[in-house]
Amino acid sequence: MSKRIYYTLLLVWIACLSLYFIWQIWDIYWVVKTCLSILIVLSCGFLWYQNQFWFKKKDLTSLHNIPKSQRVVLVAGDDLSDWIESSERWRLLRDSMWIRVEDCAQLISIYQALDEQNTIANGILLILNPDKYPHVAALQQRISQWRQQIETIQALYKRRIPLTLGVHTDLLDKNLDFWPQNITNHLCRQRSEVQEYFECLQKQLDSYAALNPQQPEHISYTVASTLYLNQQWLIQYVIKNLLPEKPYPYSLYLVACVWLNSFNSNQNADWRKFEIETTGLVTPTHTHNVTGLKNFPVIENNFVRQRYLSKGAKYLCYGINWFLLFCLIGTGYSFVENKKWLQEVIVAHQQYIAIPKHLENERQDSIKSLKLIQQTLQDYMTFGEPQKMGFGLYHTTHLIPLINKDINTFQLEKQKKQIIRLDTTALFDVGQSKLKADAKLVLQGVLTWVQANPNKRVLIDGHTDNTGNTASNKTLSFSRAEAVRDWLVNASTFPEDHFTVQGYGDSKPIATNDNPQGRSKNRRVEITLVDMNHTD
Known part of the structure; x- marks a missing residue:
């Protein structure tokens, strides 16, 4: 029994005992009895509320001092006690910390608590047990609630939260904890991409089923068919409530799907009815007791480790981005101006070369233009190029000998x-x-x-x-x-x-x-x- 339930039962017991004493033993006016009863009920209700608030605060404060080297994964959805103790908030593994999220309403508060200590959740494992829902509408409603909460967090914190969907169902193999064993990252933001992802999984599933039974990767055709049917059921009834037809800002980032073995089945579940209608076969109901906590699927590598940036670091990044943008604009403007000036110099040289020698007046006018360019080039070399040609892109100096040669040649011809x-x-x-x-x-x-x-x-x-x-x-x-x-x-x-x-x-x-x-x-x-x- 958890401490929260214990304190709740204790308050109920105290209230009942007090009311019994007032109404059955204490001989006072009924008006006084009524007032005292109301006071006791209100007091117990207030203490219960304070108790709930204290436990909630304690749960959040337990998230403090998380090692920075750990990957943080939020575990949400159904049957969380199979992986994390009911009395614990988190479970620490070798290189990752798995934090329990009981209800979708807690997701924002937990994410906020992590943000306050400069920690980012690297991803979410959303576990759904289709055997617990006799009607698919209840499962769809629960999925929609989780989706809205995750999208709200992504919009508030402007961060992408990778999501792995875990399907907790009976895989008909007591030696199989989860499948696939090697989970590959496949980003899905719309339903068509999930269809492609499941096709890749099906090819992997077929290859494992075709292996020799003595090989460790081998899975039976019964398990393969169960996984295939579950994929089809997910696409038909679940994915449409998880992902849109076309992605929109802050829509979910589904990176993988993993099937977790629950070792028991429920024939009354909507998913089992779908299996029976599709195949005509009834999977026998059975229960296999599992001692201890189950192993988490190996999904940490699918979540890119995100580093937390403080407000100061964010402002510094904004400043650097604006500075780089300014440099990019300045460099682009300088490139255009340098290109324009280079073309002007080259065109003046080519025009002079193209004028026949007997057209003295035209050659004289062209030489005047070249002399102006020569003086400008000399000024740029002596005093520096103008700012609009800066940023290290000014390379017209190498044309000075060419212009000097044109002018000197004309002067020599004139002298001769x-x-x-x-x-x-x-x-x-x-x-x-x-x-x-x-x-x-x-x-x-x-x-x-x-x-x-x-x-x-x-x-x-x-x-x-x-x-x-x-x-x-x-x-x-x-x-x-x-x-x-x-x-x-x-x-x-x-x-x-x-x-x-x-x-x-x-x-x-x-x-x-x-x-x-x-x-x-x-x-x-x-x-x-x-x-x-x-x-x-």
């Missing part, structure tokens, strides 16, 4: 090539290749310039606009270049081979031919001084 452009309007009449009488006024400056650079070869190129046909334009441009060369040869001491003459016609315009201003610029004679070793 010294060009004077002469407007043909000042030298020739329209469509003519003979120099005007006053053309020497323009060419005199060119002569002085050529004589000042005697070690440089002189290139004379004639150009026209696109008026007329291409062949005549090329002939006219070449004749005009020859006329300028002949004048310079006659006016100087340089031999004729000191000059090189080309006629390009309208093939190398420096401006558009769509308007008079552009066509006027394209009608020109270009005189270029180059080094003697330069080849164009």
Whole structure:
């Protein structure tokens, strides 16, 4: 007899004895007797309530000082006294502690008591004995109550509580404590996943039944058929009250199902009626007495050990998560900015390379852009890149030599090539290749310039606009270049081979031919001084 029942019976005995004394022995007015009787009943009721509260508090305080190295498993449901003494709250094994939960209403208070001492329940073993329920509706109601309590705890504490379903029934084998012996983890959050899980168990069941009877893993076909029928009954009547069609927030996490041998059966149970209707066979009623506590199934490894986080640690984790999120956003933004800047530098380089050498104006504009980029790159290297390109992603420094090479190459070409452009309007009449009488006024400056650079070869190129046909334009441009060369040869001491003459016609315009201003610029004679070793 437990202490709780003993104190309850003691209070009832005291109340009955007091009432007998008042009404049968004590000779006083009936009004006084009535008042004293009411007072005694209320006093005993108050003492009983205090007694219940004290025992409940004692049960919770007994959960204190749980070793941190132990896995904590809550054992709930039916027939708990088969595994844990009725007078005890918990049972300690080698590396796990199994805590008894008598009623679903106690589940929240026990979980709260564990949380107060920074301990987390690693999982729940919900034991159901279908032989105890003559009607399946009673079992479904009990399952629904446990499900609601577990989902409430998961919602309150924002934690996942793995659930193992234990079916306590007769397995028709006195040597079999539970099945399966090696329980595998299979997460189920909806009914279809349970169906897949049971199919895997059935394959394992068939393989064990086919083994030689001398092998330790062997189970009889009778046990196999009983387990198979129980699976079908669970799917049809029980699982639908345990798991939804589709998972929702804080729905149950069913990780395994294990059958525990009760060593006795009840033919009036709804589950046994299902077995009889399905097979037409009646399992004989029998009872096998088991001394001592039963062995728990090996399910601890299916429960991932969860570590408790205090509020300070949670806030620290939140801070770290926000910091990492900030770093991720900053890194992503820096990556985009660096990629944009890298593309800008590469595009500027490629545009410069793609411009033909005779388009001096376009090349000059491109060089201006490259010089701005060069200055920006130098500033980044000297003073550091801007924050938006930070986070260790700035790698545009290796492009500085490439930009410097473009600029230096252009400057060297400019130094090697010294060009004077002469407007043909000042030298020739329209469509003519003979120099005007006053053309020497323009060419005199060119002569002085050529004589000042005697070690440089002189290139004379004639150009026209696109008026007329291409062949005549090329002939006219070449004749005009020859006329300028002949004048310079006659006016100087340089031999004729000191000059090189080309006629390009309208093939190398420096401006558009769509308007008079552009066509006027394209009608020109270009005189270029180059080094003697330069080849164009």
